[in-house]
Amino acid sequence: MDPGSIAWLLVSSALVLFMTPGLALFYGGMVRSKNVLSMLMSNFFTISIVTVIWVVVGYTIAFGADLGGGLLGGFDFFGLEGVTGDTLLFAVFQMMFAIITPALISGAVAERMKFSAWVLFVGMWSIFVYPVVAHWGFAADGLLFAWGARDFAGGLVVHVNAGIAALALVFALGPRKGFKEEAMRPHSLPLTLLGTGILWFGWFGFNAGSALAADANAITAFTTTQIAASVAALGWVVAEWWKTGKPTTLGAASGAVAGLVAITPCAGFVSPLASIAIGLIAGVVCFWAVSLKFRFNYDDSLDVVGIHLVGGIAGSLLLGVFASTAVNEAVGLDGLVFGGTTLILKQLGALAVVLVYGFVASYLLARLTKAITGLRADEKAEIDGLDISLHEERAYVLTD
Amino acid sequence: MDPGSIAWLLVSSALVLFMTPGLALFYGGMVRSKNVLSMLMSNFFTISIVTVIWVVVGYTIAFGADLGGGLLGGFDFFGLEGVTGDTLLFAVFQMMFAIITPALISGAVAERMKFSAWVLFVGMWSIFVYPVVAHWGFAADGLLFAWGARDFAGGLVVHVNAGIAALALVFALGPRKGFKEEAMRPHSLPLTLLGTGILWFGWFGFNAGSALAADANAITAFTTTQIAASVAALGWVVAEWWKTGKPTTLGAASGAVAGLVAITPCAGFVSPLASIAIGLIAGVVCFWAVSLKFRFNYDDSLDVVGIHLVGGIAGSLLLGVFASTAVNEAVGLDGLVFGGTTLILKQLGALAVVLVYGFVASYLLARLTKAITGLRADEKAEIDGLDISLHEERAYVLTD
Amino acid sequence: MDPGSIAWLLVSSALVLFMTPGLALFYGGMVRSKNVLSMLMSNFFTISIVTVIWVVVGYTIAFGADLGGGLLGGFDFFGLEGVTGDTLLFAVFQMMFAIITPALISGAVAERMKFSAWVLFVGMWSIFVYPVVAHWGFAADGLLFAWGARDFAGGLVVHVNAGIAALALVFALGPRKGFKEEAMRPHSLPLTLLGTGILWFGWFGFNAGSALAADANAITAFTTTQIAASVAALGWVVAEWWKTGKPTTLGAASGAVAGLVAITPCAGFVSPLASIAIGLIAGVVCFWAVSLKFRFNYDDSLDVVGIHLVGGIAGSLLLGVFASTAVNEAVGLDGLVFGGTTLILKQLGALAVVLVYGFVASYLLARLTKAITGLRADEKAEIDGLDISLHEERAYVLTD
């Protein structure tokens, strides 16, 4: 690889790693002050767990030579054996995706899940779910990719995958004490906005880094990422302004993230103008989707389903609409607006596969976790807050 | 463009985008806790507004082929039509400048301006002011550039332009209730210092990215940026230590930003030693300038005039003193210390043009905004705080 | 240098600069709320002081042509005279190291050292200690490097050097009022975790940037950095979980930093698998080391000795165990596990030299500082907090 591309991928890897602390703050600001450390800890510790697992088996499951049928990578790269130079760079870049994907889930189970259960769940999920789905979607010989479905930077592999796991885990876990009765307001929106800024910044590495080179495709992906995030924030805020009468800071932040999610599968495959449409749809649809949990009674605490699952689905399908081989041949097929009707069907099929496997596997792992460690902190811990109960720390001590 | 330069410009674009959340925190920490979200929202939402406008018309007004006389770019790139590859990269990099410039203004109108008015004003300003001045100063065929005035990374186009708009808006808006009577202390200096860190970090992309390549000129700009920021912080702190008896954290932060502002027009055109002088002058002059608002009775809440306008003027003129064709031929003319007397006159002329146009246009847009939405939040909203009144959110909820 | 490598080094320089604000927040969160600004100020102002000193004399002492015996660089580059292009890039990159090294020390003297004393001490230390040790360890003709000891990115030059200076300064300064009696809990762990995220992010520039090119060696260093940080966090948390019954957020953060410290001297010289071992050892050893201050009664407030000195020593010696000429010829000698027995002896020797010189020189500078400005804030200032006493500012004003 040329030094320019190496430089860009090193930076992109650093940016994607930085997203996980960003996510921790984004989520941490939204929980009540008695649970902010538990939120930060779940995210930071996920970096540790997944890094080790990815080095040992994750990378080879995802990107080892296919064992047949596009289902699994082989064990050729066990322990990163023989992975050096450019391949090592790719492995490290992909490691950062493997880290943030389970970290995303943590928002759904906030304020009640046991830390030991989280550790166990993430560990198993990072062996049995993430690298498997990554193989399908990202590896040249993976099931979905080989079939012709496309996912530029992880709409399916990262966001739909995390979102559906979040839903499964929420079912296994049950709602927080007081769900739908108490306000449970964010304890620090400045923290959440800071997290949003870091996420947005890091997402350039996520999406434009996925071009795997410092080239015109990276430039396209960069541009569409910026546009979609901006427009989605606009869409969300206008929608809520119209509905509730007020534009909110949390709405702007949420909309931006929704746009970033939706553009992820499309970033290097669509034109800047298409990214306006994708962003707008994502912003409005996700604004609507975060209200579903109240209607259908599942306590997705910080809207991982409403934003990552719904935004990821929207983006994956919209690729079928806006994909352009003129923008990037690698997408293979044109989307609906360019007269192609095949891609959207492939996207639908791929979605179905990921949703079914993701839900079933994640639910089983959740039940297994429950059997081993239990899933929930006890009631007293939930009332007193997970910070003091599970970690024996207080986030803020302003009185000493 | 070579991949190394593409990599550097992608990173620089991301860095400059990251400055806007950084600025939001820098400003957010300085307002009272009841207005911090309104500050964050004004900044984040500016990203959304300007991104859309830039894609549609801003870029082409600034960098479309000149329509004649260097006044305006033509509509060749309307909707980024035909802008791809390296040109798209340039358009995105410049987009980030178009975003942060109006965001800078928000500090001057903090704690009292209506959000709807802000949205409208920024929208119009991003069509009628920013891209016009950017065309003059940055485009090869632009009025001021073609005439021989120079602005490496936006001393005129960004800082003077934002600073004079801030002044105009402050006149149209009037002072906060309690200005000069109440303390109005910063509610969270750690937030402001965090913002300073992010701004400093991002400014490397701003200035060294403006070399538009990963080359020796970028290295020079990077170095002078680091030096000027450091020395200006030193200058400000020493000045206040001497005057008030105490060195302050906010002083260090403010000085650093003043230095970054002043070096912006000079970064790739002067030597490291010159940047020491530029930083020192900027730190001391801006420390003095922030006291002017009390003397002349305009409520520039967070000192956008004192720091960006004054620092931008200082830097633009000091370029006329320290510019060196030995450092970079592209500056065209040597500064005073190298015996050149023309450049400083051109800088003065360019300054006058930007100040007059910027003030008049911004003031007219402010009056127009006033006529349409009104400019100020009502008194009750100002007293209760803009967060709860305009956004129905509270920044900190530590009691749930 | 090729543009890709220039891009990478520009980014790395920015990343390393960004670490100092990150460190400020990391430390700032750990002190009591009445001292957070003093912590931030000590760190931010160190950027100013060291930048100036490095430009004037620091760089040339460290990297000027050796004056004889590998002891000191000559004055060829006084005022960065003649330093341009790639050399200037190297000088700026190294400047960032010169900045963060004394900044690290500030954690040890937190909550009691006078600001004027800090300024004076850092100024002298940045002339008489840092560049001298940097010359020994980093310059091709420097004492320790020429002898064959190795330090990839600053295990000795940065961490051991800062850690031993911290110890010397703590001896000269004495403990905080209430040490071992009062709890002195961190006032904002979210701030500390944010700082950790920034440090981790920046450390990629620190370590992978030290390859001085966008090449395979940078990729290796990047990978080992990520792994060691993750595993060390894991090691620390598991150790404390086992010992105190609870996994803590501060433990995860501290472990990550310990791992980053320990991998610093090794990053580009060892394999990914070796970095697992290095991280694990660092995490566990530093967890143990932070308890020493209570046993031996020195008030190293924020564990600079326990983490940077001990972690730096561990990493420097572990290089003697895991160094691999197959990974990177430049390390010169293989470590113990590859049958080499010389390198570890050289590492031991180098350590001894740095420890002795660092302790003696830093202690003498501390005494000199004491004679000139005094070292400690007076008792009332310490009780009221350094923020209000020394800087006349309050970090948080939530009541206006």
Next chain:
Amino acid sequence: MKLIIAYIKPFKLDEVKESLRSIGVTGMSVGEVRGFGRQAGQTEVYRGAEYQVDFVPKIRIEVAVDDGAASRVVEAIESAARTGEIGDGKILVLAVEEVARIRTGERGADAL
């Protein structure tokens, strides 16, 4: 009139408020305190060093009421705030000599 001061567990505030509202109390003022009492404090651990923190977070409620309503208010708080475990808190009743409503200048029971 009486001033009733209650120290309760923080998560009971909503129930206490509703219970007071249901018996016709129209106003109250609520603050945060740290309580010291029979209820053990919690252990906190920072970098391996364990601290026993004696104080636990409590909510402090003040309600000014008519003499006649005082015992009902005490009982309402009691029943809403009770969990039966140590640390549920205390209620104090103090005499108030005068009450004024700032807006109208009313005095006495009318001011409530």
Next chain:
Amino acid sequence: MKLIIAYIKPFKLDEVKESLRSIGVTGMSVGEVRGFGRQAGQTEVYRGAEYQVDFVPKIRIEVAVDDGAASRVVEAIESAARTGEIGDGKILVLAVEEVARIRTGERGADAL
């Protein structure tokens, strides 16, 4: 002696302080409370979900004064804190049996 407790709107603190100072009050203690009363709470919206927050931020002032000064103090607070709108707050007057100044050990009126 009397203890005067006032709940006022936060932005009125400065005026109240100055008003008290002007009638010779030499000390007071001020805290934050959340008030519940006739004044409606505010609506807050997070991700489209609206919450009605019953409590509004108030400042709580305590002033210990001589018996003779009590009514002047009440009036001073009243006039400085009044906006005429709902939520201006209340003032309570309680009897104080003893006052001590910690520094000197003085008791009674001298301790103020």
Next chain:
Amino acid sequence: MKLIIAYIKPFKLDEVKESLRSIGVTGMSVGEVRGFGRQAGQTEVYRGAEYQVDFVPKIRIEVAVDDGAASRVVEAIESAARTGEIGDGKILVLAVEEVARIRTGERGADAL
């Protein structure tokens, strides 16, 4: 029973708590206030503009005790909180008509 309210310097809280504990006090509630008094406020400087902040941070302690214990409690606080410098604070003693323990419903001295 009595309610003893003390305003003290923040850094004295630990000593006061220990001193109270040592004379058998089993409970107290502690809050933060800003105090205004003889002790001068501090100057703060932001961007060169100096502000004189009249209020200084204080800790407010409430202890409900038996009538008999009141004077011992006042003295214990006094001696533990004293530095001898301006701003050490005040202690007030108020009468309490009734006390209840929420957990058990006990009344009077038993409730403490």
